[in-house]
Amino acid sequence: MKHLRTIVILFVVLAAGLFAQQEVVLKISEGMPMIPLALPEFAVRPASAGAQAAAREIRDVLMDDVGYTRIFQLLPKEYYGYIRPLDPDRIFFKDWDSIQARLLVTGEVREENGRVVFDGKIYDVKSERFIVGKRYQAERNGLRLVAHKMADELLKLHGEKPIFTTKICFVSNRDGNDEIYMMDYDGANPTRITFNKIKDYMPAWSPDQRTIAFTSYRGTGAGLYLRNIYEGTETAVATKGTSYSAAFSPDGKKLAFSSSMAEEGNHDIFVMDLETKKTKRLTYNAAVETAPSWSPTGREIAFTTDRLGQGNPQIYIMDAEGSNVRKASFGGNYHDAPAWAPTGERIAFVSRVDNAFDIYVLNLRTNQISKITENNVRNESPSWSPDGRHLVFASNLSGSIQVYSVDYDGANLRKLTDRGENKLPNWTN
Amino acid sequence: MKRFLIYALAVVLVFSLAVSCKKKPKEVPPPPPQQQEQPVVEKVEAPVVREPRLTEEEMFLQKSLDQINSEKPLGSVYFDYDRSLIRDDARPVLDANAAWMKKFRTVKVLVEGHCDERGTEEYNLALGEKRAKAAQDYLLSLGVASDRIKIISYGKSQPVNPGHDEAAWQMNRRAQFLVIEK
Numbered sequence: 001m002k003h004l005r006t007i008v009i010l011f012v013v014l015a016a017g018l019f020a021q022q023e024v025v026l027k028i029s030e031g032m033p034m035i036p037l038a039l040p041e042f043a044v045r046p047a048s049a050g051a052q053a054a055a056r057e058i059r060d061v062l063m064d065d066v067g068y069t070r071i072f073q074l075l076p077k078e079y080y081g082y083i084r085p086l087d088p089d090r091i092f093f094k095d096w097d098s099i100q101a102r103l104l105v106t107g108e109v110r111e112e113n114g115r116v117v118f119d120g121k122i123y124d125v126k127s128e129r130f131i132v133g134k135r136y137q138a139e140r141n142g143l144r145l146v147a148h149k150m151a152d153e154l155l156k157l158h159g160e161k162p163i164f165t166t167k168i169c170f171v172s173n174r175d176g177n178d179e180i181y182m183m184d185y186d187g188a189n190p191t192r193i194t195f196n197k198i199k200d201y202m203p204a205w206s207p208d209q210r211t212i213a214f215t216s217y218r219g220t221g222a223g224l225y226l227r228n229i230y231e232g233t234e235t236a237v238a239t240k241g242t243s244y245s246a247a248f249s250p251d252g253k254k255l256a257f258s259s260s261m262a263e264e265g266n267h268d269i270f271v272m273d274l275e276t277k278k279t280k281r282l283t284y285n286a287a288v289e290t291a292p293s294w295s296p297t298g299r300e301i302a303f304t305t306d307r308l309g310q311g312n313p314q315i316y317i318m319d320a321e322g323s324n325v326r327k328a329s330f331g332g333n334y335h336d337a338p339a340w341a342p343t344g345e346r347i348a349f350v351s352r353v354d355n356a357f358d359i360y361v362l363n364l365r366t367n368q369i370s371k372i373t374e375n376n377v378r379n380e381s382p383s384w385s386p387d388g389r390h391l392v393f394a395s396n397l398s399g400s401i402q403v404y405s406v407d408y409d410g411a412n413l414r415k416l417t418d419r420g421e422n423k424l425p426n427w428t429n
Numbered sequence: 430m431k432r433f434l435i436y437a438l439a440v441v442l443v444f445s446l447a448v449s450c451k452k453k454p455k456e457v458p459p460p461p462p463q464q465q466e467q468p469v470v471e472k473v474e475a476p477v478v479r480e481p482r483l484t485e486e487e488m489f490l491q492k493s494l495d496q497i498n499s500e501k502p503l504g505s506v507y508f509d510y511d512r513s514l515i516r517d518d519a520r521p522v523l524d525a526n527a528a529w530m531k532k533f534r535t536v537k538v539l540v541e542g543h544c545d546e547r548g549t550e551e552y553n554l555a556l557g558e559k560r561a562k563a564a565q566d567y568l569l570s571l572g573v574a575s576d577r578i579k580i581i582s583y584g585k586s587q588p589v590n591p592g593h594d595e596a597a598w599q600m601n602r603r604a605q606f607l608v609i610e611k
Contacts, residue, residue, distance in 0.1 A: 178586065199586070220539045220579050220609055242581060244554050258555065265562025265580055267555045288555040304552060311511025313552045336549040350549050357549065381550055424550060
């Protein structure tokens with residue numbers, strides 16, 4: 001209870017800070033109780049069938065989003081029966097306090113010229129204060145996005161990076177050959193990004209999620225390309241040899257990748273400055289170096305190397321200039337696909353034991369490893385959500401390879417795809 | 430007298446013969462059919478330039494790349510789990526591949542490195558490339574020019590055998606050859 005009060009106080013302080021247009025980042029450590037949030041049914045004024053349906057859809061999606069956060073906890077449905085129904089014009093905060101709501105989210109929906117208008121408001125129950133109000137206008141096919149935007153407001157209030165309006169890109173063969181697609185965080189709205197008969201592979205988002213870096217098998221090579229998906233423009237990054245495993249730096253100015261451009265057949269880590277287009281080689285080694293992943297500060301890069309022996313890939317960390325190389329993984333002989341969490345102290349990776357691949361998270365602060373998946377299949381290619389609370393990965397848990405999401409502690413496993421085979425998901429860099 | 434008799438007999442004989450012949454009805458041969466004079470058919474043919482017999486190389490050059498590759502002139506080689514070392518059983522295959530490439534001197538090939546599903550996506554791409562490189566190095570050591578062999582890796586994305594046992598995995602841990610220029 002004392003904890004709870006501390007959070008609420010922190011929250012209020014934070015909310016006040018946000019009002020002052022300051023960026024406050026608050027990190028909640030593991031094991032903190034979640035914040036109870038009330039999301040009563042939306043008012044529909046003036047009432048119309050279209051507005052009713054829209055209100056239901058927005059609220060359903062918003063409830064899913066809130067339930068996904070691991071920060072907020074939806075109040076049990078039956079609690080609403082203990083108090084007076086919500087009157088949006090006159091809120092009795094004491095009522096909501098009595099059923100232990102800390103945040104109250106209200107919504108009002110109406111139709112206007114064939115479009116849906118949604119008014120969302122967030123209140124702090126204890127201080128009986130209005131915190132944030134948003135008005136969104138959308139076509140009927142944009143209602144999910146309206147809910148996601150409102151959910152992101154909740155995350156922003158909490159000092160988090162928004163995740164619900166972000167996209168996961170991945171590789172799918174659902175239309176024939178391997179092509180790149182993107183989808184919402186919950187698997188909705190799958191959209192194709194590359195259209196050709198050649199193999200497009202290993203996409204990676206730029207931090208603004210407008211550009212993907214990806215490997216494309218063109219002619220007899222596997223080059224690395226940048227595609228601005230909203231402008232439809234494309235530029236080549238590396239076409240000599242083969243290049244894979246691109247990762248944008250957190251500021252979006254650099255692109256790390258593995259390439260055999262310098263030594264045929266041997267992959268090393270390279271970094272291209274996207275402004276000057278100059279490429280710098282970071283590793284010089286006859287062993288394999290691949291799968292670079294930036295630290296959230298952009299000052300370090302985790303990567304995979306088999307310099308200890310072929311078939312024995314391990315995860316190392318180096319400074320972003322290539323110096324100060326040290327081993328980070330331990331306790332196994334096959335580690336790969338490091339993904340440095342945007343929250344800093346965690347690196348997710350894949351470890352192979354016998355013929356099972358599982359996702360693990362290494363806590364760099366405590367040097368402890370926790371196992372996230374445990375199902376004796378192949379779980380691969382982890383990638384973090386922007387807030388570092390969730391992971392997407394590919395798994396053949398259901399037989400064919402599909403994209404799943406799971407929370408940082410292994411809870412809340414969800415399957416996000418089901419058409420064709422879907423793999424190599426990337427949420428942030 | 431005797432001589433006279435012989436003469437007389439001969440005369441009678443001749444006479445009787447002549448009479449008997451005369452008495453026989455004369456067989457008239459059917460008139461020859463009215464034959465039209467047929468023109469002599471003259472075969473008109475442009476003279477054909479006779480080509481010398483095609484050499485093997487010329488026959489090869491007439492084929493399309495798809496045809497050549499469908500005949501699988503270059504054998505695949507297989508690797509141990511997690512390894513890119515050329516095994517002893519791969520050497521005769523690579524020797525034959527090198528001999529074939531020396532025979533058809535204009536050919537260029539792409540060596541594709543592949544892996545089985547028991548490696549990660551990322552590491553497998555690099556391992557597949559090491560396998561392709563090992564096959565390339567072997568051919569180079571036999572004197573095939575380096576600009577004739579390109580390499581690429583598909584990691585584990587293109588298995589030839591979709592199974593999940595050692596027999597399938599062994600088939601998938603391979604370097605295979607594609608003729609890309611002739």
